[in-house]
Amino acid sequence: MSEISITLPDGSVKSVPVDATVADVAASIGPRLAAAAIAGRVDGRLVDTAAVVSDGAAVAIVTERDPEALELLRHSAAHVMAEAVMQLFPGARFGIGPAIEDGFYYDIEVDRTLTPEDLGAIEERMHGIIAEEQPFSRRAIDRTEALRVFEGQPYKLELIGELPEGEVISAYTSGVFTDLCRGPHVPHTGWIKAFKLMKVAGAYWRGDSDRPMLQRIYGTAWFGQKDLDAYLTRLEEAEKRDHRKLGREMDLFHFDELAGSGLVLYHPKGARVFHELVEWLSADLYERGYVEIRTPHIYKADVWKTSGHWDYYQDNMFPFQIDEGEGREPTDYAVKPMNCPGALLVYRDSVRSYRDLPMRLFEFGTVYRNERSGVVHGLMRARGFTQDDAHIFCTGEQIIPEVKAMLDIVKYIMDTFDFEYSAEVSTRPEKSVGRDEDWDLATRALMTALDEWGLPYQINEGDGAFYGPKIDIKVKDAIGRIWQLSTIQVDFNNPERFGITYRTAENTEEQPFMLHRAIFGSMERFLGILIEHTAGAFPTWLAPVQAVVIPIADRHLEHCEGVRARLAKAGVRAEVYAENEPMRVKIAKAQQQKVPYMLVVGDKEIEADTVGVRERTAGDIGAMGVDEFAARVAAERP
Structure with a gap:
């Protein structure tokens, strides 16, 4: 046999000499393709251009346009x-x-x-x-x-x-x-x-x-x-936007080796941004039928053994022992790496009915994970961080509508902060618990919810949690980088482990499903991503200082303090730049601090009871009354 047959990507069959290579196939198609050939794909496997093709093989030529x-x-x-x-x-x-x-x-x-x-x-x-x-x-x-x-x-x-x-x-x-x-x-x-x-x-x-x-x-x-x-x-732009650098320059937070690696210390301005994010999302969640809980930072090891974390996650935990008194063995405890056991314990404290479902519990809970020092990276990968966790207890029929409702929250948050986003479904990992039929049901439910909601997704085989499949939401920032952010998970394992049930309309006991979701994910990680996305220029409603009042001369200082007090009463976070510096220096300092508005006050403004408003990007936008300016700031809140 002097020739063999191969199949090209368009389905056509081509004859080539025995012992023909991928490069020979490219040359037989045309000189331009031969010059562009980097590698080949033979029966779906990447190979060198020198690889010999076999009779009946499906052959594609890889050029620099290919993803690989x-x-x-x-x-x-x-x-x-x-x-x-x-x-x-x-x-x-x-x-x-x-x-x-x-x-x-x-x-x-x-x-x-x-x-x-x-x-x-x-x-x-x-x-x-x-x-x-x-x-x-x-x-x-x-x-x-x-x-x-x-x-x-x-x-x-x-x-x-x-x-x-x-x-x-x-x-x-x-x-x-x-x-x-x-x-x-x-x-x-x-x-x-x-x-x-x-x-x-x-x-x-x-x-x-x-x-x-x-x-x-x-x-x-x-x-x-x-x-x-x-x-x-x-890369240069990313360096300018580095959240660790901007966090220092804007007096938001710092890390201190005396405290320990990966443990953030928020300064007043950073704490204010954190607080505003929590308040904003909490108000939205209450409107959506969620209720808030608060749970401990530590639990006995019995909780983690029940949840499975002791066996599957202990290397990432901070375990310790407490001396329970003379004659008693020390008791194993651990700082929580996850918030979910607290929600389970709250649920099982009372008898639940189908009328209580879906039960939506949310918590801004701080967790601690023993990350290796080599992977700790500012706010993006910390050892101590707060999650905007929620745990929804529901029936099997409620999984899809509840996941779609979570996707509504995802859209609301991503649109608010101007993020492009995409989804990924992660399936059962090798190290996991639960029955195959539960995994299949949960995975299909997540995919169906995404399909019905209209959000395209990729499949990430084997990257689910050990207790169930998940949806990961990935965002693209202002300079094109992709970050993993939100997570939605189905858990059929912990409801069984903790023995929680609900009474059905037929008066029988059934086990609910548990949905985990965190939209910000880690508050720290979200804040780090947001700082780099905005280059520190937070939207006005989130900025730690929304306006600075700048006196033209020292004689205007007392009036500026009065303006600040009036703004504070109207809910505007403002400061007075009282230093004995030229006005241009004060404006430059406000710009460096990414303050949304600069309010200039001189003799003319005092006489008219106005402020000269300068916006950080648009520049001078004219005079406004103090109340008018406060209303403008309030209108910028989502």
Whole structure:
């Protein structure tokens, strides 16, 4: 047989020579596609352009337009970086070098700490490797050969030792560098058109603090310089918007090592923003039929054993013991990592009827989780944080309408803060509890609710909670970054574990479903995202200081204090800038603090009982009476 048949994405069947590669298939379609081919997809699996296709295979050509293309490029760039390091630092020992979001990294062990100057030298050597257009060549090797090839590379040998017996081991070579790698890669190094090495950081091998500390070199790679420049511009903008930096500059909060990692200390202004968010959402929830509860920060271990957290989540908890007195064994307790057990205990304190359902309990509850120090990141990943939790107890028939009602809240909040958002349904994880039929019912209910509500969603296989599937809401901020925010979960496990029931209309006892939902998610995380989304310029209703009153001269100061008092009585949060500074300096300070309004007061304003209003973005918008201005501020509240 001199030819074989393959099927193309449009369904057409094409004959190609026996032993034809993906590159040959692309060339047989046309020279432009041959030049654009990065890799192939054969029967759904990504392969190199040098991979041979088989008779009857479904073959697609991957170009830089494909979603997988950037990941292939970045993985290839990681190999080029490793080759450059090998040339510059003979004896370097290599860990892993994957592609990641927006870039790549490689964990490397060398005999000295790398400097920014070293990154420049590595970049220069990479440019030389790229100019040589070195091909990425794959070969399959057995375990014995793999151990020989990677002799002297302890981290590679460890990875080889963990591979199952009989598994095909593949190695890729480009230039003088050979790596243990599944691939695929771009055809040659010349495809890497635009890249930059970003930084060096420490990283424990396999993320284990008991293992050696390696040096992790981060980089980014793109198909063109224009894309790289746009990415670097986004990074610059993100740095300006960093919530940790703005939190300090705006006097909102700080972290103190004396207090402990990941524990936020809110200053008066930050606490005011937090308070306004809580008050605003609480008022909305009461209108929607929710009622508020308050529950303890610690529970006996019996609660966590009943809920399943003791077995499934203990590594993330802060357990401790309390001495119960002479002659008694100490009792295990834990600080709560979740609010849900409190809602269950409130529910089961009374006999419940079907007439009580759905019962919607909400709580702004502070929880504590033992996050590893390496992942703690400002407000975005804290060890202590408050959740806008709610737990809804309902019948099976009520799940879909209740989830749709939660999606209404999601829309209200996202629209208020001008977030684009999308949904993801996470299904049963490997480590989980419950019956298959309950998982199926709950997962279908979430999907049906999304379908009926009209919100498109992706499926995230195996990423549900251990007790049930969930909907995750992801938002896009002002500079295009995606953040995971809201969560809606179905729980059929804890109602059974805590033995809660309701009496039906037929006077029988049934077990309710429990829905968990947090729309802000973590209040801290939401606040961090909001700071970066707005660059600290909160909407007027949420700003800790809504207006500053600026006297033109010291003789106007007493009147300014009277204006501030009148505004406070009308519900406007205002301050007087009384410092002996020029007015332009005071205006600049207000702008730096992102204050929505500056109210200038001089002789003319005192005589007319007005204030000269300056808005932080629009500039001077004219004179207003104090009451008129207060009404304007009140009208901006959602």
